[in-house]
Amino acid sequence: MAATQDQLYSELDLELSWSERDLPERERTKHVHRLHPYLGKSIPQLVEALLARYLSRGRHVLDPFAGSGTTLVQALESGLDATGVDVSAFNCLLMSVKARRYNLFVLERELREVVTRLDTPFAVSDTVKKGAYLRDWFAPQAGAELLAFRALIPEYEHADVLRIVLARAARSARRTTHFDLDFPRAPQIGPYWCHKHKRECRPVETALPFLRRYTLDTLARIKAFAKVRIKNREATVVHGDSRELEYGCAFDGVVTSPPYPGLIDYHEQHRTAYELLDLDDLRDLEVGAAAQGTNRAAIGAYVESVAAVLARARESLRPRAPVVIVVGDRRDLYPEILDRAGLRLEERLRRHVNRRTGRRAGEFFEDILVARA
Numbered sequence: 001m002a003a004t005q006d007q008l009y010s011e012l013d014l015e016l017s018w019s020e021r022d023l024p025e026r027e028r029t030k031h032v033h034r035l036h037p038y039l040g041k042s043i044p045q046l047v048e049a050l051l052a053r054y055l056s057r058g059r060h061v062l063d064p065f066a067g068s069g070t071t072l073v074q075a076l077e078s079g080l081d082a083t084g085v086d087v088s089a090f091n092c093l094l095m096s097v098k099a100r101r102y103n104l105f106v107l108e109r110e111l112r113e114v115v116t117r118l119d120t121p122f123a124v125s126d127t128v129k130k131g132a133y134l135r136d137w138f139a140p141q142a143g144a145e146l147l148a149f150r151a152l153i154p155e156y157e158h159a160d161v162l163r164i165v166l167a168r169a170a171r172s173a174r175r176t177t178h179f180d181l182d183f184p185r186a187p188q189i190g191p192y193w194c195h196k197h198k199r200e201c202r203p204v205e206t207a208l209p210f211l212r213r214y215t216l217d218t219l220a221r222i223k224a225f226a227k228v229r230i231k232n233r234e235a236t237v238v239h240g241d242s243r244e245l246e247y248g249c250a251f252d253g254v255v256t257s258p259p260y261p262g263l264i265d266y267h268e269q270h271r272t273a274y275e276l277l278d279l280d281d282l283r284d285l286e287v288g289a290a291a292q293g294t295n296r297a298a299i300g301a302y303v304e305s306v307a308a309v310l311a312r313a314r315e316s317l318r319p320r321a322p323v324v325i326v327v328g329d330r331r332d333l334y335p336e337i338l339d340r341a342g343l344r345l346e347e348r349l350r351r352h353v354n355r356r357t358g359r360r361a362g363e364f365f366e367d368i369l370v371a372r373a
Contacts, residue, residue, distance in 0.1 A: 016049055016368065017352040031073075031225040032098040035218055036168045038068035039182060040264055042257045042326055046351070047074040050255050054322040054370065055080060057230075059252035062316070064242035064309050065287075069095030071255050072235040079230040083251070085242040087286055089279035090167070090270040092239040097164050099235035104223055110156045111219045115212055117152060118145075133275045136187050142173045142207040149211055150276060165218050167273035169210035174272065175203040183268065241285050243308040247316040254313050257326040259287055261302040261333075262294035303333055307340035314342055314373050322346075325369040334369055343371040 057079035063071035066084030075082035176184035179196040194201035267283040287305040347370035
């Protein structure tokens with residue numbers, strides 16, 4: 001017999017669970033958290049609550065599965081230093097842009113200048129020499145506009161900010177249906193019935209509206225974050241394999257959300273960015289990627305990898321430092337993972353997840369594991 005709603009909610013930490021009404025999407029994607037779509041990220045309010053509960057201002061937190069940088073951004077907003085590690089080059093670029101401290105006057109001048117330059121006509125023929133991916137996934141006009149924007153980037157001090165704008169605009173400008181931007185299977189060439197808009201739609205033909213909109217939106221979000229981040233707190237982004245890193249400093253705690261085994265193809269999620277920005281492809285080192293599957297061997301490799309990451313982190317923790325892990329552990333893998341990592345489970349909390357990026361039906365719950373060495 002299924003649990004009643006009262007029984008279900010009696011098992012939850014209600015301080016870490018929010019309804020859609022209490023925490024709408026605009027709050028979950030505040031300031032720089034929405035610089036680029038990212039599947040499977042923790043909501044900032046959860047990280048904020050965990051930092052407040054388990055660490056204090058002025059401390060240094062580590063996230064060895066840093067992803068899109070939610071822990072880093074919220075640490076800066078909460079008055080902590082942070083170090084984030086990820087094997088994905090795109091993730092590290094995104095985190096760096098989110099967490100960097102800017103001269104806002106120079107940033108605004110550059111981004112507004114770029115917007116004015118987008119009025120220059122673009123030659124459609126420029127795309128045909130740029131590889132099969134661009135030819136297949138973008139209309140000729142959209143591809144030419146994206147490449148022209150890319151050509152502008154090296155001229156500016158804030159080139160990395162413009163790279164994120166380019167990746168975000170290209171994601172929206174692909175030849176795909178409006179309702180399937182996350183993992184489109186094949187280019188959509190002709191008109192189609194759109195489940196999102198409930199009418200016939202056509203694939204995007206131009207990237208300019210996205211480039212303009214996202215350039216100005218990125219500026220606004222960075223300026224909004226600059227108002228709430230705490231002075232004299234810094235974030236460090238490390239591009240590498242957190243199973244092997246020598247950190248060289250001591251941390252006061254870990255707050256992290258490891259990937260789920262076999263759920264998301266983390267490289268394919270940002271394929272457009274890798275194609276346009278010539279980023280290093282280290283997908284073979286990603287932990288829990290969908291391509292690895294969920295068979296017995298894949299699950300065993302996942303357990304070994306996550307344990308290795310946590311064991312490496314433990315070596316750099318101060319005595320009694322908390323290790324806070326947000327994960328949906330429906331396979332009950334983490335008792336073994338923590339044991340292998342030399343960590344002792346101190347507390348296991350459960351929260352209700354109201355919504356995730358992307359479409360998903362039914363209830364969803366997460367575990368919050370608090371461990372110490």
